[in-house]
Structure formats: C-alpha cells, structure tokens
Amino acid sequence: MSFTRELRVIPRIAWIVAWLGWAGFAATLWFAAIPDDTGPGGMVNWPLAGRLAFALLLPLFLVGIIAVWGYICGDAKRRGMRPVMWTLLAIFVPYAIGIILYFILRDPLPTECPACHTLVLARFPFCPHCGANVRASCPQCGRTLEPGWVNCGYCGTRLPAHQRP
Ligand SMILES: [Zn+2]
Ligand SMILES: [Zn+2]
Structure with missing residues (x-):
C-alpha cells in the first residue's frame, strides 16, 4: 500500500x-x-x-x-x-x-473475488456478485471464520481440520 x-x-x-x-x-x-x-x-x-x-x-x-x-x-x-x-x-x-x-x-480492506474480480467486503465469506467462496466460512452458520479458529466463534461448531482457516 x-x-x-x-x-x-x-x-x-x-x-x-x-x-x-x-x-x-x-x-x-x-x-x-x-x-x-x-x-x-x-x-x-x-x-x-x-x-x-x-x-x-x-x-x-x-x-x-x-x-x-x-x-x-x-x-x-x-x-x-x-x-x-x-x-x-x-x-x-x-x-x-x-x-x-x-x-x-x-x-479490513475488501478483497477481490478470484472468480469475477468484484471487491468483496471483509465480512462476507461469499462474493455477492457471482457467489464464489472468497473466505473460509462456517459449515453450520455460514459466517466468515477468522484465522486460527478451531471452533466457530459465532455458533460454536467444531470445525473439521480441512475447513479451518
Ligand atoms: Zn465474484
Ligand atoms: Zn458457525
């Protein structure tokens, strides 16, 4: 920057x-x-x-x-x-x-969707334009996961190892 x-x-x-x-x-x-x-x-x-x-x-x-x-x-x-x-x-x-x-x-600054290059706000796990998965999201409640989480901070679901951010 x-x-x-x-x-x-x-x-x-x-x-x-x-x-x-x-x-x-x-x-x-x-x-x-x-x-x-x-x-x-x-x-x-x-x-x-x-x-x-x-x-x-x-x-x-x-x-x-x-x-x-x-x-x-x-x-x-x-x-x-x-x-x-x-x-x-x-x-x-x-x-x-x-x-x-x-x-x-x-x-945080929005990130660019890798599929359609729309800017996606940091709080959204999915691109609102094309629906691509931009950031790791909870399999239970669907909210954006933060780095280092083992359990979802919103709903408490334990995250399978391959879904941890
Ligand atoms: Zn997109
Ligand atoms: Zn959750």
Missing part, C-alpha cells in the same frame, strides 16, 4: 476545502494579524522571509487536518463502513479521539 495510492482515497472536495481554508488563513495572518502585531519585537518588525514563512506555513496544519478527515471519509466508504458517521466523529470528538478510534476499529 503506497502512500500516494492512499492519498488518492481523499475526495477532491476535501482538497478544495483544505486549500481554500489555507488561503483564507494565510491572508488573515498576512493582512491582519501580522500588521496588527506592532510594538517591540512585534511580527511587523520581522524580516520579510520570516513574515512570509509564518503566514504561509502555519496554515498548513489546517490542510493536514482536513486531509485526515477526507481520508477517513474515503477510506470508510471503500471498507464498507459508514463514512458520514466516522467523518463527523473525527471532526467533533475532541483530542483527535474520533480519529484514533477510527484507525483502531476500521474493517
């Missing part, structure tokens, strides 16, 4: 909002906050390079945080989770707890 490929998960609208926010924040610093900071040692007296760096670099944190929110939205969608709910949690739960929870609780 390369970093640039993961970046493509972020919706275009998130980038637009992020860079508009960056431009607005930078303009506010440049035209209002810095000229207002008069007095000894005030930002007004900083060298040009220092004032430019402050006005252009500080708002980058805004781009970073909006990119993370956008990533969670796009990533939740491709994993078959609820993108709106997770994005709102990431934005509104304080101290980044929503973001941390998302990365702890997110479902």
Whole structure:
C-alpha cells in the first residue's frame, strides 16, 4: 500500500476545502494579524522571509487536518463502513479521539473475488456478485471464520481440520 495510492482515497472536495481554508488563513495572518502585531519585537518588525514563512506555513496544519478527515471519509466508504458517521466523529470528538478510534476499529480492506474480480467486503465469506467462496466460512452458520479458529466463534461448531482457516 503506497502512500500516494492512499492519498488518492481523499475526495477532491476535501482538497478544495483544505486549500481554500489555507488561503483564507494565510491572508488573515498576512493582512491582519501580522500588521496588527506592532510594538517591540512585534511580527511587523520581522524580516520579510520570516513574515512570509509564518503566514504561509502555519496554515498548513489546517490542510493536514482536513486531509485526515477526507481520508477517513474515503477510506470508510471503500471498507464498507459508514463514512458520514466516522467523518463527523473525527471532526467533533475532541483530542483527535474520533480519529484514533477510527484507525483502531476500521474493517479490513475488501478483497477481490478470484472468480469475477468484484471487491468483496471483509465480512462476507461469499462474493455477492457471482457467489464464489472468497473466505473460509462456517459449515453450520455460514459466517466468515477468522484465522486460527478451531471452533466457530459465532455458533460454536467444531470445525473439521480441512475447513479451518
Ligand atoms: Zn465474484
Ligand atoms: Zn458457525
């Protein structure tokens, strides 16, 4: 999973909002906050390079945080989770707890069906498109088995050796 490929998960609208926010924040610093900071040692007296760096670099944190929110939205969608709910949690739960929870609780990525190449969500043992068996499933209740199981975690059926995942 390369970093640039993961970046493509972020919706275009998130980038637009992020860079508009960056431009607005930078303009506010440049035209209002810095000229207002008069007095000894005030930002007004900083060298040009220092004032430019402050006005252009500080708002980058805004781009970073909006990119993370956008990533969670796009990533939740491709994993078959609820993108709106997770994005709102990431934005509104304080101290980044929503973001941390998302990365702890997110479902695995869907896998490609070997027969028809449809993407199958991690919780499904069978391909919804062609019916091929994508992951080991319980012979009794039919739910997806997880690696290392000797008994089905859902219904308790003992799994024959050849059916263990
Ligand atoms: Zn299929
Ligand atoms: Zn079962």
